[in-house]
Each structure stands twice: as C-alpha cells, then as structure tokens.
Amino acid sequence: MIDIKALRDDPDVGRHSQRARGADETLVDRILAADAEQRSLLTAFETLRAEQKAISKSVGKASPEDRPAVLAQAKALADGVKEAEAAADAARTELDALLWQMPNIVVDGVPEGGEDDYVVLRHEGTIRDFDAEGFAPRDHLEIGEGLGGIDMARGAKVSGSRFHYLVGLGARLQLALLNAAMDRAIAHGFLPVITPTLVKPEIMAGTGFLGAHADEIYHLPVDDLYLVGTSEVALAGYHSGEIVDLEAGPLRYAGWSSCFRREAGAGGKDNRGIVRVHQFDKIEMFVYTTQEEAAAEHERLLAWEEEMLQIAGLPYRVIDTAAGDLGSSAARKFDCEAWVPSQGTYREMTSTSNCTTFQARRLGVRQRTQDGSTRPVATLNGTLATTRWIVAILENHQREDGSVEVPEGLRGYLGGLAELRA
C-alpha cells in the first residue's frame, strides 16, 4: 500500500513511478478522485452521526412527556445515518480497491523499462574455460543423475512435471548449502526461523503477491489457505498488526522453508532439471527497519548474498532490476545471477528487494517514534540460498569424469567431503 497522503501532496511522484514501470498512470488520478469522494462522504456521515448521538443521549434525560417527541426525532435521523454510513463505506471500499491495485513507488535511479532493461552493476568471479580444459560441460541434470542425486522421473511419476527428488549426495548437498546459509545468517545477527508454509489470504495479500501474479500462487480452497512461494510471506506476516521496537536496531530474521510456485506463466521454459520447479527450499533474509535505514540495509543484504555466492564458489553478476520487472511491493531490486556453463548464460540465484513501507502499510507493522507517535516500518528481503543453487554448483565445479569438486566453504557441511562422486 502506498501512502495516500503523500500521493495527495505530490501525485507526480506516483505518475512517474507508474510510467517507469510501464503501468497505468491514470490509476493515480482515479485514486485521488476516489479519495476526495470518500472523504467528503465520510465527513457527511460523521456530521449526521454526531447529531444522532447527541439526540440519542438526550432520550434518557428527557422528561416522560417530552420523551415521545425526542424519540421520534431520533428515529427520523436513524435512516439517514444508516444511508450516509453505507455511502461512506462503499466509497471506502472503492478507494481501497484502487489503492490495493497500486504498486509501490519505485526508488529514484531504478532503470526504467521491462525485463530486459536491467543494468549490470558488476561481474564477480572467473568463468571457467571448458574449451581450454578440453571437455564440454555437462548440464546439471546429467551430472546430478550421474551422482544419483537428482531424480526427475520419479518426481514426475509421484507429483507431476516440475517435481523432483533429491537423493543421497543431492539431498546432502542441499542440506549443506542451506545449513551454511543459515550459519552465515546467524553470524550476521539474524534470528533463525522455521516458518509455516500455509498462510491466510490477508497475509498473502498483504505481502503483495495476490496482484498481477496471483496465478503463480497455490491456493487450497477448502481451507482458504495459500502455499507460500517464499518464507518472506510468513516472515512479513510475523509482526503484522504489531508495533515493533526498532530502538535497538533492525529486526533481522532468516527463514527456512519449502516454497511452492505454480509456474503458470513459465510455458515450456526451463523444463529440464531443477532450474524451475514447483517446490524447492530456500533460506530467506527478512528485515524490519526504519524508513531512513532501508536503502543502506538493502546494500547489506546484497553483500550477504554475495558472501554466500563466494562460499559456493560461483561466478556471478549483479543486476539492478528495471522498474517494470519489480514485484508490486518492491521499490528496488538487485539480483545476483550465477553463470550456468551448460546454458552459456547467467541465471538468477538471489534476489533482494527493498519494499520500503509498502508491505508494512498493508500488514499494519509500525514502530514507535521518539515523539510517541507511530509510523510504518520498512521491510526488505533477500535470498541466501535455494535449491536452484545446486544447478550452478554442479555445473561450475564439475570434472571431466562426472564427479564434482565441493567448494571449500561447503565441505564442513558435508562431513569434510571434498568431492561428489557416484
């Protein structure tokens, strides 16, 4: 939810943001019109209501002979009050509907445009030259199957396409990766949390996932619950409706959960292997901080993501995502993309978003300020490790004979194992 007061004061900021996203600019003006309508109807109702309350109060004090007259007067007002209230409620509902459609205001400096208009901030690490080494890199599935670590066929048999089993070394590699990520998070002051993976509609809506990409989300109609696509959802909901204390610094949580995505729009993309699956596991950083600190915290989250990529020994690049490719709740987003040799391209491994006050407004997360008043906090999230990393790790560290060298930073999490070999 954007700040309606700020929009009233300076609608152009909203219009600019919409334009940068390639979204509908007229939404801003429709919101302002609905806002003006709502406030005028609310004032009308409140005035009538105050009058009614005054008269109602006098009923009890009226003398027996006056009472019938006062009662009649009060009765006459009741219908009008109800009508005015209904009108004000309807206007509020309409305004809310429009407000909930409005995505977050993008931060100044975010590149304009769509998916392909990202800006590459830098490259890190060295890409292996397989030609020079004298062999063609296998793709992650071939390596994984060779190790007995990934089983797509049985995943499909049991659950359908885009489901997989991680077995033996595959399972151990994922656990190693996630444990390493959690340990780093703890070292940086995050509180580890294992979250629910089913959440209520208002929580899912509050995080901004039920907008344009609602068809990505699994819904269980019998119980009206949603399967989370990331523990960000459960961690954003954790303090919903609360006034949190940020006096001692930001609240940093590291969530561990399975994540579920319908991949409805994926078409025939990434059909092979575990690059894009319906269910995977992830360690996610989630931070509640002040509006002033949000941008600096965003940089820190990015740095911690990069630390993990270095532990996994992956060459990667960092991109500043274009406005049109931001989720509805993000004001800015950095992705780290690791090199995937078999594809000859970079693929997203981490994504960190600064949601400013957008989610906090929707979920009612506020802080107490020095002067005793309250105001929305800022929320941020970022990936520390996911199942997909296995793709990059297997491919970048493969050897000609099909074995895989374990990056040094992960060996301790694999019982000291230096290589994966069938």
Next chain:
RNA sequence: GGAGAGGUGACAGAGCGGCCGAAUGUGACGGUCUUGAAAACCGUUGUUGUGCAAGCAACCAGGGGUUCGAAUCCCCUCCUCUCCGCCA
C-alpha cells in the same frame, strides 16, 4: 470430531443497553522528596480516520443483526483453554 469455559487497553482484570474509550491494579514516563537509589506521594500514559483548528467519528477477537442508542442483547465465523474421542 464431541462437551464445556473464555476472548476487553503494554500486561493483569472490572464492566446495569444510555453518565464507558472503558473502573482498578501492575508496568512505563515525568515530577516532589533524597548526597544517590529505594519507598512514598502527585501527574501523564491506546490506535485510526477526518478537519487549518477547537473538535468530531470509528475501534472492547472478526462479521452480520436488534435498538433512537450496543463492550453490554441475538446469530455466524475464528482463536485460546479444559475434558473426552480419533490419528500421526
């Protein structure tokens, strides 16, 4: 799943259909006292919307209803606790 009890402000805990946004206690904050602290005493202490402001309005789990008027009466839903059953 069955039976019962209950959900009120940061917490504990009152609350006859109108004088209840809500007693009282604790906590927190400010002050008096004190060399300092404790104790004692005095005062302050919910959120939101709207309005230039005074103010007005809303909120007592959530949603409907009755009434001139609902924290208080009725209905539905959710959650918590106790007991029983069932199943990991």
